[in-house]
Amino acid sequence: MKDLSMEQLTGQYFDVLKELGNIGAGNATTALSQMIGCKVDMSVPQVQLLEFKDLGGIVGGDDQIMVSIYLEVAGDIDGSMMFILSKTAAAHLVNKLMCGMLGIDEDTAEDCNFGDMEISAIKEVGNVITGAYLNALSALTTLKIYPSVPQIGIDMAGALLSVPAVEFGIYGDNILLIQTQFSDDIELEGYFILVPDMESYEKILTALGVM
């Protein structure tokens, strides 16, 4: 299975990756729920093979300002992971986490600038939920997965998403997205994007016995 290409990843492989996304995101959602102390729902994940030019569309437009937590993954699999959410959702999470101490007005969050404290809180949320996601993946596949320290970026969706896309650009013209949305008592839009490199897909699928 040396020359697995993106185009071959169809059918049952998709289902397996979807299930992985499901379990990872499920774990992450639980972690988030415990952290902010309220119920969080998640959607059934989508696995999509997307062309680069359609990438921004999935999160509501290339120039939509989003908050993203990005980290690199090493160990048995290599790749990167991104958790991306709207500024309003980020403000909501921060308010929940800090029990409203920072008092960001969620209605105007789209236009506000986050301070150091807010950024730090968002980073911590990102750290916990991406960690939970990867833990689930690691437990399931018995592969060693070491995440790097997360980085935060607040910028246009297109610019943020281009970072994992560029890594993928070496392998093909499409990017494989495992994407999950979650929601709390208000609608929260958040997406997990896991981007392992091609070899890692083989390792994951082999570890799960489907290849």
Place this chain on the structure above:
Amino acid sequence: MSEVIKVGMADMKTCRGDDGVTTLGLGSCVGIAIRDPGTGIGGLVHVMLPDSSEIKNNTNRPKFADTGIEDLVNAVVRMGANRNRLVAKIAGGAQMFAFGGKSDMIRVGERNVLASKKKLAQLRIPILAEDTGDSYGRTVIFYPKTGDFYIRSVGKPEKII
């Protein structure tokens, strides 16, 4: 009625007259705008990676700085632009996240800018202006008729280069 044509990631578009071309959210990618001031014909390419020769099967030419610029030049010349009058402006090539780690990937923005400049120099197309590097995303709009290259970034005033 003038319109602004959207250029996606690893994509290329040309236009003429009052029309413009735009690409949203350039991160480490580079937007290269080329125009012929005489005819007002021009175009924009959104490249993601510096060099197509590093990859075996290049099926998507606008993805790379070298092949993308070549194709853009050919496309505007086919539309009637004068090859010898072409001028360029470039933007993008930011480093969105600060990783002190492994691969060349972390410097891809910088490498994209260098590769674009190299290709333009090879084709003898002068770069009139640039807004590259740093750590923020850019949305650009280019009007080939006037040569105005608008750059918008989060939390910064709009620039025209």
